[in-house]
Amino acid sequence: xxxxxxxxxxxxxxxxxxxxxxxxxxxxxxxxxxxxxxxxxxxxxxxxxxxxxxxxxxxxxxxxxxxxxxxxxxxxxxxxxxxxxxxxxxxxxxxxxxxxxxxxxxxxxxxxxxxxxxxxxxxxxxxxxxxxxxxxxxxxxxxxxxxxxxxxxxxxxxxxxxxxxxxxxxxxxxxxxxxxxxxxxxxxxxxxxxxxxxxxxxxxxxxxxxxxxxxxxxxxxxxxxxxxxxxxxxxxxxxxxxxxxxxxxxxxxxxxxxxxxxxxxxxxxxxxxxxxxxxxxxxxxxxxxxxxxxxxxxxxxxxxxxxxxxxxxxxxxxxxxxxxxxxxxxxxxxxxxxxxxxxxxxxxxxxxxxxxxxxxxxxxxxxxxxxxxxxxxxxxxxxxxxxxxxxxxxxxxxxxxxxxxxxxxxxxxxxxxxxxxxxxxxxxxxxxxxxxxxxxxxxxxxxxxxxxxxxxxxxxxxxxxxxxxxxxxxxxxxxxxxxxxxxxxxxxxxxxxxxxxxxxxxxxxxxxxxxxxxxxxxxxxxxxxxxxxxxxxxxxxxxxxxxxxxxxxxxxxxxxxxxxxxxxxxxxxxxxxxxxxxxxxxxxxxxxxxxxxxxxxxxxxxxxxxxxxxxxxxxxxxxxxxxxxxxxxxxxxxxxxxxxxxxxxxxxxxxxxxxxxxxxxxxxxxxxxxxxxxxxxxxxxxxxxxxxxxxxxxxxxxxxxxxxxxxxxxxxxxxxxxxxx
Numbered sequence: 001x002x003x004x005x006x007x008x009x010x011x012x013x014x015x016x017x018x019x020x021x022x023x024x025x026x027x028x029x030x031x032x033x034x035x036x037x038x039x040x041x042x043x044x045x046x047x048x049x050x051x052x053x054x055x056x057x058x059x060x061x062x063x064x065x066x067x068x069x070x071x072x073x074x075x076x077x078x079x080x081x082x083x084x085x086x087x088x089x090x091x092x093x094x095x096x097x098x099x100x101x102x103x104x105x106x107x108x109x110x111x112x113x114x115x116x117x118x119x120x121x122x123x124x125x126x127x128x129x130x131x132x133x134x135x136x137x138x139x140x141x142x143x144x145x146x147x148x149x150x151x152x153x154x155x156x157x158x159x160x161x162x163x164x165x166x167x168x169x170x171x172x173x174x175x176x177x178x179x180x181x182x183x184x185x186x187x188x189x190x191x192x193x194x195x196x197x198x199x200x201x202x203x204x205x206x207x208x209x210x211x212x213x214x215x216x217x218x219x220x221x222x223x224x225x226x227x228x229x230x231x232x233x234x235x236x237x238x239x240x241x242x243x244x245x246x247x248x249x250x251x252x253x254x255x256x257x258x259x260x261x262x263x264x265x266x267x268x269x270x271x272x273x274x275x276x277x278x279x280x281x282x283x284x285x286x287x288x289x290x291x292x293x294x295x296x297x298x299x300x301x302x303x304x305x306x307x308x309x310x311x312x313x314x315x316x317x318x319x320x321x322x323x324x325x326x327x328x329x330x331x332x333x334x335x336x337x338x339x340x341x342x343x344x345x346x347x348x349x350x351x352x353x354x355x356x357x358x359x360x361x362x363x364x365x366x367x368x369x370x371x372x373x374x375x376x377x378x379x380x381x382x383x384x385x386x387x388x389x390x391x392x393x394x395x396x397x398x399x400x401x402x403x404x405x406x407x408x409x410x411x412x413x414x415x416x417x418x419x420x421x422x423x424x425x426x427x428x429x430x431x432x433x434x435x436x437x438x439x440x441x442x443x444x445x446x447x448x449x450x451x452x453x454x455x456x457x458x459x460x461x462x463x464x465x466x467x468x469x470x471x472x473x474x475x476x477x478x479x480x481x482x483x484x485x486x487x488x489x490x491x492x493x494x495x496x497x498x499x500x501x502x503x504x505x506x507x508x509x510x511x512x513x514x515x516x517x518x519x520x521x522x523x524x525x526x527x528x529x530x531x532x533x534x535x536x537x538x539x540x541x542x543x544x545x546x547x548x549x550x551x552x553x554x555x556x557x558x559x560x561x562x563x564x565x566x567x568x569x570x571x572x573x574x575x576x577x578x579x580x581x582x583x584x585x586x587x588x589x590x591x592x593x594x595x596x597x598x599x600x601x602x603x604x605x606x607x608x609x610x611x612x613x614x615x616x617x618x619x620x621x622x623x624x625x626x627x628x629x630x631x632x633x634x635x636x637x638x639x640x641x642x643x644x645x646x647x648x649x650x651x652x653x654x655x656x657x658x659x660x661x662x663x664x665x666x667x668x669x670x671x672x673x674x675x676x677x678x679x680x681x682x683x684x685x686x687x688x689x690x691x692x693x694x695x696x697x698x699x700x701x702x703x704x705x706x707x708x709x710x711x712x713x714x715x716x717x718x719x720x721x722x723x724x725x
Contacts (some may be wrong), residue, residue: 018044019091020348040414048156049083050184052176054478056234056317056461058293059176059186064143065487068172069190074141078199080163081155087163089199090153090186093145093293096136102307102337102440105284105300107132113282113306114441126296126311147188150203150316151176151483154184158490159678164186165195169624171490179481187490198292203316204230208326223280230295234317235380235462241279242299243310246417248337253380253465260340261370262415263424264302271415273321278302286311307439312540321458324437329431334413335456336403336426337384339375346377349469350402350425358423360408369400373425374472378452380532381463383472385479386427392436397452399430427456472626489545495601495623499525499539499550502610504594505562507531509555512596514541514548517706517723522548527555534592547622547677547706547721550598550607559613560594620721622706624677647711650698652722656700660709660720662693668714674699675708682707699724 063070069077079092102121103110110116124144127136154176162168164202166189174186208228228239229247237248247261283301286309290296298311305327313320323335339346339358349355350373352366358375373384392398397552404411406426411421437445438454445451461475503510511526523541531537554560595610596657598621607619647662660672672695674683687695697709702724711718 018052050081050151050154050156050182052151052154052178052182052184052483054178054182054483055150056315057150057151057478057483058315058318059151059174059483059485060146060148060290061174061487062143063141063145063147063329063483065485066141066147066172066188068170068489069141069188070143072190072205072577073139074145075197076190076193077141077147078166078189078195078197079149079153080166080187080189081153082158082185082187083155085159087161088155089163089165089195090149091199091201091203091292092147092149092197093190093291094141094197095289095291095294095296096142096150097124097144097146098127098136099124099144105132105286106306107284109282109284111363113158116448126289126298128285128289129288131285131287149186150293151184154186160186160490160493160495163189165191167192173488173490175486175488177484177486178478179484180478190403194436202292204234204290204292204295204314205229206288206295206314207231208288210288223276224283229397230290230297230314232314232316233643235319237312237314237319239297241276242285242409243278243302245275248382250380250462250465252463254378256342256379256510258339258343258346258375258379258382260420260422262600263336263338263413263416264333265413265415266305266330268412273303276416278308282306302327305439307441317462318565319458319460319462319542321460323456325429325454325456326442327437328439328442328445329434329450330429332428334403334426335458336424336428338417338424340418340420341376341420342379343377346375346379346417346423348404348406348423348425349472351473352402355469356406358406360420360422362404362405362407365402365404367402367404369394370402370427372472372476373641374469375423375425375467376463376467376469376471380465381467381471383461383463384426384473385457385476387457387459387479389457390453391430392452392454393455395432396432397433397436398434401428401430402426402556403428429454429456495543495545497541497601497606497623498545498599499541500599501528501537501631502537502595503528503531503533503537504560504592505533506556507533507535509595510551510594511555512539512550512561513553514543517547526553534594543623545623547723550619550621551615551616552596552609552613554613557615559617560596560610561612562593579659595670620719622677622721647709647718647720649709649720649722652720653724654699654724656698658697658699658722660695660697660711662695662711664693664713664716671711671712673712674702675710677706677708 022660072096074096077092077094079090081088081090099122101116102123103114103116106113112238115705124624124679126132127133129135162171170190174188176184205527208226210226210228223241225241226239229236234252236249236251237245240246245262246259247257249255249257261275264278281301281303286298286300287296293315295314298309300309302308305325309324309326311322343358344360346358348358350370352368352370355363356363371386375382394400405421405540406423408420408422411419430480435450436452437450438452439445440451460720461480463471497514501510508527508529510528513521513524516522516678522543528537596608597605598607599605606621609617609619647660649658649660651658670687672685673681675681703722706721706723709720
């Protein structure tokens with residue numbers, strides 16, 4: 001984790017100026033150290049690179065987790081990794097989602113099953129302008145949209161800088177922590193229009209002869225044949241119809257097709273319902289889209305389960321399949337991969353059974369509710385994890401089991417495909433209660449106490465040939481120990497600010513302190529009796545993000561200007577009159593007034609002052625992402641409050657309302673702006689000049705945080721800050 005910066009003190013001699021740094025660690029002022037060399041060091045303990053070891057897994061976040069980007073054009077959000085001291089843009093993907101009626105995918109034909117109705121269940125669908133889901137009703141990045149990147153693209157922790165093309169102050173640090181060991185960071189930003197969200201990279205290729213709206217039909221009968229291939233650097237998958245998957249090649253193996261069919265059937269040997277009849281009956285595409293990180297393919301309709309839905313999400317090395325069963329009461333259903341003769345000689349295992357060679361001759365396996373399967377050999381290695389989301393009670397409502405059939409001569413279920421069973425394997429549900437149903441709108445099921453929800457999940461990994469026998473088990477362990485994702489503003493541990501003090505002839509009178517928003521002194525310096533008259537000193541202060549007050553004090557109550565005195569020294573009268581005087585009857589040169597300037601790491605002036613200000617002078621300033629936030633002041637000037645200040649906010653710790661008091665020598669209109677620390681104007685007012693010198697500000701609609709009030713009239717510009725609780 002980052003620690004506050006440590007600034008080493010420094011001096012040069014014989015040059016008339018010095019540069020000294022104040023140590024600031026956890027609000028503790030450390031002893032100052034003198035060095036002969038000019039050296040300012042800001043050290044942070046940073047992770048140099050990602051130590052995550054889940055290259056095939058994504059990180060998926062919703063807009064509800066990334067509130068800083070709500071309301072942006074989704075394409076304006078970009079991602080970066082920080083590796084080797086440099087920024088590298090990485091591909092990210094935003095998928096918009098919309099909450100809509102469960103029957104909406106059928107469009108005008110929905111009424112043949114159940115018409116849209118406010119009482120119908122509403123589902124989150126991935127948006128697709130080429131289906132009846134359509135575009136998101138909110139075109140901006142909203143709370144239910146998803147942003148995804150790959151864990152392999154994480155890097156180390158940044159140095160607090162901002163990458164080219166990113167808008168300063170918009171950074172969010174996404175820390176990904178693996179409970180099994182490993183840590184990585186991805187940095188999200190709003191971009192300035194010069195970047196592409198995909199960073200010129202695509203991990204997925206979606207190729208299909210179904211390309212237009214007419215190619216995503218709803219239908220009552222008749223198969224929508226297609227030729228669609230999803231390919232990555234690690235595998236490829238083929239569809240010949242909505243529910244018909246009939247090729248699976250592992251590019252990391254010998255790239256041979258090992259899949260006869262991805263099968264669904266109710267009972268062994270019962271050919272009344274299966275993936276072919278699902279595709280030939282009523283069905284509708286929900287989403288067909290592809291981006292740099294993933295491709296999404298979702299469809300609905302399976303004979304008498306018109307709302308049954310399957311969603312495929314393809315990543316570079318992983319393929320997720322979610323099947324939502326929505327049907328009347330059935331006896332059972334099985335979800336299996338039936339391999340082909342290219343799988344001959346591959347080895348099958350699961351968490352209930354040791355290695356079995358796939359050879360077309362049946363083996364006896366223990367059946368049960370398995371969590372993982374592995375098939376490995378020369379064609380490659382397939383790891384399949386099985387999960388479910390359901391309120392079915394076992395065994396009262398249903399029994400969850402596994403399936404295995406390796407029998408080329410007499411397969412148990414050969415209704416589709418090549419008529420052979422090569423290591424056919426997967427999972428099944430045996431319904432033990434004849435009243436249970438899963439269709440929320442089905443006759444006798446809607447509103448019934450027998451209604452249950454059932455979603456089965458397959459997570460498939462593709463790996464090289466003859467991978468270790470514990471490959472799937474390791475994936476299973478990782479899945480059972482999900483990474484922790486935390487999102488924070490990219491706040492540097494501290495930013496090094498330089499306070500340049502140009503002393504008058506009496507530096508022993510000058511001191512300063514910096515107060516945080518709670519009034520605590522977090523850094524201080526002076527007085528400077530040891531500094532030469534008229535010299536320059538640079539104090540370096542390291543501060544975390546926040547808002548502060550810089551208070552510069554003078555013990556003689558004359559600011560940073562020499563006092564007016566008359567002194568007798570060895571019989572010679574020295575009369576200092578104003579800024580000049582007479583020395584032994586000869587006019588003397590006036591001693592100059594001193595001044596000070598506070599700058600951020602970019603050299604931006606955050607506060608400046610000096611001259612004859614009395615006993616003290618206060619400047620308010622803020623840090624955001626280690627830099628001075630932009631505020632809309634003319635000529636980039638910064639506000640200064642002195643003892644006879646012309647504007648005050650009372651109270652400055654605000655719940656709902658506060659009062660702005662001001663005194664101006666002007667007869668021009670008054671313009672008032674409320675600005676947040678990013679420079680965004682959140683409220684503004686204009687009022688005609690009159691004798692009233694106060695304005696009630698209503699801020700109950702503002703979020704908690706620091707704000708500036710800027711008052712402008714003619715060439716006059718005043719500013720003050722307040723904090724909204």
